[in-house]
Amino acid sequence: MPILEAFPDGNNIMKHKLITLPRNTTQLPIIAISNSTITLGRNGVSSISPQTLNYNGNNSQAESGYIFTAMDARLFSSFGSGDGNSSQNQYNGAVKFSETVSNLQTLNFVTLSGVSLFGTNSQLITVITVEGMDSGARATVLVKINKEATAINQAETGETATVL
Amino acid sequence: MAYLESYNGGDVVDDTQRVVTSTWTNNVNELTAVFTSSAQAVFTTSTSKGAFFIDVHNDATTSSVQYSVAYGHKTGGGSLDFTNTGTALGNSPSKVNYNQYRQLVFGDETKNFIFPGTIGATDAYTPDDIYVININRGRYKNNLKTSTLNLKLSGSGLGFLHLTDDSITSTGSAIITNAGRQFNLVSGSSGIRSGSLTVQVTDSGSYGLYYPDSGFIILNPAAIDHHIAEAVPTITANNNAKNHEKLVNVISGGASFIVDSEETISSKYYFTRIKNQDFNFTTNPSFIDNNGNLRYNTMEANPKVFITTVGLYSDSNELVAVAKLSQPIAKDFSKEALIRVKLDY
Numbered sequence: 001m002p003i004l005e006a007f008p009d010g011n012n013i014m015k016h017k018l019i020t021l022p023r024n025t026t027q028l029p030i031i032a033i034s035n036s037t038i039t040l041g042r043n044g045v046s047s048i049s050p051q052t053l054n055y056n057g058n059n060s061q062a063e064s065g066y067i068f069t070a071m072d073a074r075l076f077s078s079f080g081s082g083d084g085n086s087s088q089n090q091y092n093g094a095v096k097f098s099e100t101v102s103n104l105q106t107l108n109f110v111t112l113s114g115v116s117l118f119g120t121n122s123q124l125i126t127v128i129t130v131e132g133m134d135s136g137a138r139a140t141v142l143v144k145i146n147k148e149a150t151a152i153n154q155a156e157t158g159e160t161a162t163v164l
Numbered sequence: 165m166a167y168l169e170s171y172n173g174g175d176v177v178d179d180t181q182r183v184v185t186s187t188w189t190n191n192v193n194e195l196t197a198v199f200t201s202s203a204q205a206v207f208t209t210s211t212s213k214g215a216f217f218i219d220v221h222n223d224a225t226t227s228s229v230q231y232s233v234a235y236g237h238k239t240g241g242g243s244l245d246f247t248n249t250g251t252a253l254g255n256s257p258s259k260v261n262y263n264q265y266r267q268l269v270f271g272d273e274t275k276n277f278i279f280p281g282t283i284g285a286t287d288a289y290t291p292d293d294i295y296v297i298n299i300n301r302g303r304y305k306n307n308l309k310t311s312t313l314n315l316k317l318s319g320s321g322l323g324f325l326h327l328t329d330d331s332i333t334s335t336g337s338a339i340i341t342n343a344g345r346q347f348n349l350v351s352g353s354s355g356i357r358s359g360s361l362t363v364q365v366t367d368s369g370s371y372g373l374y375y376p377d378s379g380f381i382i383l384n385p386a387a388i389d390h391h392i393a394e395a396v397p398t399i400t401a402n403n404n405a406k407n408h409e410k411l412v413n414v415i416s417g418g419a420s421f422i423v424d425s426e427e428t429i430s431s432k433y434y435f436t437r438i439k440n441q442d443f444n445f446t447t448n449p450s451f452i453d454n455n456g457n458l459r460y461n462t463m464e465a466n467p468k469v470f471i472t473t474v475g476l477y478s479d480s481n482e483l484v485a486v487a488k489l490s491q492p493i494a495k496d497f498s499k500e501a502l503i504r505v506k507l508d509y
Contacts, residue, residue: 007486008484008486009483010482010483013473013475013483013486014473014475014483016446016448016449017167017446017447017475018167018443018444018445018446018469018471018495019166019167019443019446019447020166020167020169020441020442020443020444020445021166021444021445023441023444023465023466023497024464024465025445025458025464026458026464027452027455027457028445028447028452028457028458029166029447029456030452030455030456053456054456067481102481103481133481134166135166135447136166136167136447137447
């Protein structure tokens, strides 16, 4: 197994955390998100409202907040902005490639408006990771953005979010 | 929070240490070789790079500059003028060098270097010119360490000089300049002067001045050439005399240059105490099934996990530092751990 050098990027290191729970616990907290895949067009608007299962003995509970990270922030014209959260960005040179917002119950985002990033591709795909600020549980949501600026903001349902 | 534990006041301890290392490439303590690059040491015109300074390397690959040698003259003697006309007479690399270093040390271009450095002293000497040895900035840390300087020069005449600073002999007597502390360069070794006088050569002052905080040495040509004939500079105006090459040659003849560098490392120790009831579960997906149930029944009473990394988070829940363990530590309800995280900066 490759050993990663120590570097403080929460997207790559400290993904799986040790957590403190009472002895004889049989179920660990997991994050449930209604849509594990969201498909949008350009300028598409959507939101993610996670719930934490098995936390503090409750089947479904919102934590004090969630941390949302867009792995490719270039694909969003708005990512949790204006919601009173704190934001962290990772840059590759001058290009922002990931953005993290924290202390949110619901993430609102808008996809990009331009077509230059698409090139010849008809669709761009990125991942939004969701992490419970209390439980440390993690889930991911796949976001697919169509080049066509369709007015349909489609959410694929019937799937459970992938828990990492 | 289930995965975060706050440090208490007694868990975080500050510490500061001074670390001394060799200055030269590959941590070599004594630099004996002197290599120059024909590509850099070009003296063709007054604006050639070599007309200002000569880079000295540790080996023939000339890939790593150890220090540079320059010659400065107050009125521009000993090097070609940039434009030898009536209005620009004497504007030459040697004048630029002299002005640069007195600007660094005194903050203006009107004061002159005085050896042994005490302005107004009866035996002080104010020459028109200087030699400069400038340690490459990438080779030393915070500063050069005093009392480690041992520079040997060799040539004909009296033939040999072993130079050092007088930081031990004259403890506490450093003059503070714009370039930091200033010590005298004297005959001796490892910060201890031979003899009782700072004046090393009658009517010529000390051998030079040492600026450990800025990483350069100013040499007094009049005192040096009293011992070593090859170090006599030619001071004629508009003359491509290559005086700094003469100093390179006598350093090469001495074949011994030792000076250490010094660094202040501030450390913070985080004593991370993991109690028996803490951190016995993991969010690793291999631990649970899709519904969050523990994957193995044997884990229900006493789950076993391994600590591989300690993450330090800010108050706003941002991961700011991580510490990796050399090997994982097993953890369950019957074990406690104390991990000391050292953060250097």
